[in-house]
Amino acid sequence: MLTSPRSIPSPSNLQVEPRLDPHHQDHLVICSLKPLHSVRSPVTYQQQLTQFGVCVKQDHPDLGQKALEQRLPFASTYLREASFSATVIKAKQRNRLCLEKSLITAVASLSPRLTKIISEAQCTVGGDFDFNPAPSDPSVDLLLVAGGVGINPSYSTLLHTASLLHLNQASGGRDYKIGSAHLCYSAKNTQELLFKSSIIKACGEFPDKLSCDLHVTQQSTDVDLHLQPFINRGRITEEELQAHVDPQRTLCFLCGPRPMIEALSKTLMDFGLPKDRILFEKWW
Structure with missing residues (x-):
């Protein structure tokens, strides 16, 4: 040793x-x-x-x-x-x-x-987190669920969707068929909500296409006024997820702690979302 x-x-x-x-x-x-x-x-x-x-x-x-x-x-x-x-x-x-x-x-x-x-591994890395549609692909509605530092791939996907929307806007809607994207992001407090300003800005550019719900579970101070419209106290709820699930159109990406991923995967399947439409990235 x-x-x-x-x-x-x-x-x-x-x-x-x-x-x-x-x-x-x-x-x-x-x-x-x-x-x-x-x-x-x-x-x-x-x-x-x-x-x-x-x-x-x-x-x-x-x-x-x-x-x-x-x-x-x-x-x-x-x-x-x-x-x-x-x-x-x-x-x-x-x-x-x-x-x-x-x-x-x-x-x-x-x-x-x-x-x-x-079985004895202390760390596991894997998943199938990828969103790179071709112009000919049918539109889908994205549900991005992130916990803690698991925001990184979801944040990239959200910005990529915003970029595709900008391309569509410039071409008059002839390039890509883009649906909506909703981000559910949970962290301990607002200080640990990474990229929050950029996320809010992207959603503000396309309010009819992009939206977000930011959750804090251990917030001990007052939330800044400009963040209050987007902040929810407590964990991501089943009702919130169900409101953004359409078994025919929704493509869900999950990234976060293992217990969260396992619990939410089961919840989404209970809502009728097929297993092959629940994608994830794991790093635990």
Whole structure:
């Protein structure tokens, strides 16, 4: 088991006692006694092994090579540990690395049991979140549901829809068949409602096509006046979702914490929305 990155010593800070054979020890004594002005390299009496090897290599190639060989194994080990410390393979406590299973999977010649590995995974990434209609595609009504930082893909989809509406506006409605888009977005408080100003602005540009309901679940201060028309206290409700679900036209995108996604997926299917029209992105 590797310790935390802070406890991994850099080889440049280690004082290593080199183990040299008698032949090289004699060279070391000779070099140490040799007047400094007669040595072309700037050798000092107190130097780390790597620095010593580089400095004396011109005058004593064998001794310099031996010094570097003594040091190289430490450098390779340090770089490997430092590299793993920069990865995201961390324990839940995030204060030390637990790499046994990950390293075995990476270097073993046997095929891993992926089902078992996935069952013990601390993070899952996946989904089918994509909205990129062609001009010939029939129009759909989008229902975008986001929780916390799950707003990112929904926000991108909302802005993409706004861009398509601008194109349609410029072409007189000949380019794309765009339906409506409604965003339900929940966070702890208004400070954590990311992109709220841009979301409200986009909805204001196309009020007949784009709309939003912003929810706060732990708001402890007064809501700013300009946000009040869009803010709802409490979680996203079933009634709100049902008002924007048409089993024939609605395409729903979900992104948020796992319990939220699972609960809302079941609710939407209870409303008659087909499973293949409920798309999601998961990052838990």
